[in-house]
Structure formats: C-alpha cells, structure tokens
Amino acid sequence: MKKSDLQAAIKQAMKDKDKIRLETIRGVLSAVQYEEMEKKTEELPPEAMITVLQRELKRRREELEFAQQAGRPELLEKLNTEISVLEGFLPQQLAPEQIEKIVSDLRSSSPALNLGGAMKHLKDQYSGQYDSKVASDVCRKIFG
Numbered sequence: 001m002k003k004s005d006l007q008a009a010i011k012q013a014m015k016d017k018d019k020i021r022l023e024t025i026r027g028v029l030s031a032v033q034y035e036e037m038e039k040k041t042e043e044l045p046p047e048a049m050i051t052v053l054q055r056e057l058k059r060r061r062e063e064l065e066f067a068q069q070a071g072r073p074e075l076l077e078k079l080n081t082e083i084s085v086l087e088g089f090l091p092q093q094l095a096p097e098q099i100e101k102i103v104s105d106l107r108s109s110s111p112a113l114n115l116g117g118a119m120k121h122l123k124d125q126y127s128g129q130y131d132s133k134v135a136s137d138v139c140r141k142i143f144g
Contacts, residue, residue, distance in 0.1 A: 001046050001049045001050060001053070001089060002043065002046070002049070003029070003032055003033075003043055003044070003049075005089070006025055006028060006029045006032065006089075007029070009021075009025050009089075010022060010025050010026060010029065013025060020078055020081045020082060020085070021081070021085050023082075024081075024082045024085045024086065025085065027056065028052065028053060028056050028086065028089070031052050031055070031056055032044060032049060032052050035048065035052055047127060047128065050090065050091070050127070050128035051128075053086055053089050053090055054090065054128065056086055057083060057086045057087065057090070060079055060082050060083050060086065061083065063075070063079055064076065064079040064080065064083065067079060090128065091128050091129050092129065093129060093130060093131065094126060094129050094130040096134050096137075096138055099122070099130055099134065099135050099138045100138045100141075100142065102122070102126070103118050103122070103135075103138060103139055103142050104142060106118055106121055107142060107143070114143065115139050115140065115143045118139045118142075118143065119135065119136065119139060122135050122139075
C-alpha cells in the first residue's frame with residue numbers, strides 16, 4: 001500500500017461520482033499525510049500505512065457502535081460503506097479460527113510460550129492481517 005494507491009483511488013472515486021468513497025479515501029490520505037508530517041518523512045512505509053488504515057477503521061467501527069446505540073439509521077449506512085471502503089485497502093484479514101489454529105500450533109511446538117510471546121509472534125509474522133482485539137481474545141482463551 002502506497003500513498004499513490006490512495007491518490008489513484010481518489011481519482012477513480014471522482015470519476016465514478018462516489019461521494020462517500022471519495023470522502024473516506026480523502027480522510028485516510030489526510031491521516032497518512034499528517035502521520036508523515038509527524039514522522040518527518042516523505043512517504044510512510046507500508047506497515048505504517050496499514051497502521052493508519054487500521055486506526056481509521058477502528059474509529060469508524062466505534063462511530064458505528066455509537067450510532068446504533070443512539071438510534072441513528074441515517075449514519076449506519078454511511079459508516080458501513082466507509083468501513084467496507086477501508087477494508088478494501090487492508091490485506092486479507094485472518095478469521096478468528098485461523099488465528100486460533102496459528103496460536104494452537106505455536107503453543108504445541110513451543111510449550112513454554114506465554115500470551116505475550118504469542119501476541120509478539122502474531123505481530124511479527126502477520127502484521128496488519130488480524131484484529132488485535134480478536135487475537136487477544138483467542139490467545140486468552142488458549143492460554144487460559
């Protein structure tokens with residue numbers, strides 16, 4: 001994932017006249033540019049881009065939860081669309097079952113492993129491919 005990918009997606013959304021997609025991608029591009037300014041770099045590495053995308057996705061999911069609690073159906077559709085746009089830029093996410101298999105296999109091959117070690121392995125090997133909350137819940141279940 002590069003900044004140029006986001007810029008190309010903005011152009012395509014403009015051509016398609018897809019207002020929600022355009023606003024969402026512009027927001028992400030803005031967040032990426034802010035992160036670049038903070039880190040004083042020309043272009044973020046792909047891992048940092050994924051981190052920014054995940055942060056934006058998490059923010060949208062929290063907004064969705066609050067909109068559901070507040071009974072705001074007009075926001076639900078917009079937020080669901082934004083979430084699907086952001087998910088399109090992220091690498092394929094691991095399902096909880098896949099995470100459980102990875103952690104179980106890891107534990108059987110290395111019995112002395114603890115929860116922190118399993119989370120570190122997931123982060124090192126599968127960065128950006130899983131929801132950390134889901135992974136944490138799965139690891140807690142396995143490690144008791």
